Amino acid sequence: MTVLKNIIVALTILVGAMSSVHAADYIVDTEGGHAGINFKFKHLGISWLTGEFRNFEGTFTYDPENVEASSVEVEIDVTSLDSNHELRDGHMLSERFLNAEAFPHAKFVSTSVVDKGHGNMKVRGNFTLHGVTKEIAIEATEVGAGDDPWGGYRVGLEGTAILDMRDFDYQSFGPTHLVELLLYVEGVDLSKAQH
Secondary structure, eight states, X not given: OHHHHHHHHHHHHHHHHHHTSOOEEEXXXXXXXXXXXXXXXXXTTTEEEEEEEOOEEEEEEEOTTSGGGOEEEEEEEGGGEEOSOHHHHHHXXXXXXXXXXXXXXXXXXXXXXXXXXXXXXXXXXXXXXXXXXXXXXXXXXXXXXXXXXXXOEEEEEEEEEEEEGGGGTOSOSSSSOEEEEEEEEEEEETTTOOO
């Protein structure tokens, strides 16, 4: 009888765990400050210059049981760039570099997601920057998922992507022309989000 009882308890726990993993549509939690789009690139070839875009919004669909059915769409306010140095920010937003006055928004729309196993995936999609759209790849990982204290459900993801700024018609952007994006996303299940 004890063995049967233990099996029933184990099955109950397993079913409970399985029910917490589900497919859903999520909104990126920028309002709560639980997401970030950071960047870094070489300064003079000797150190890293880092910063972030403070304003962005996005949604994604994620199913850990069918990762390849997932999708994501994010729009970035380029003018919200912050490198923790006001003079440098103005320089980076100028016509010589990001030309944010003419091209104030960047956008990513996924076209495919490849499941690499163990919560890892490769997200391919079209990234529009400086009026140019190119395919990029994001190496992404599920960080965690679960119920939050406010009656909602959340999933956390992180990712990295390398941009060659010459692909987006920039002639000068550091010695290598490469910018690494560091993405931190916490999404709230739209069906359980607080309104």
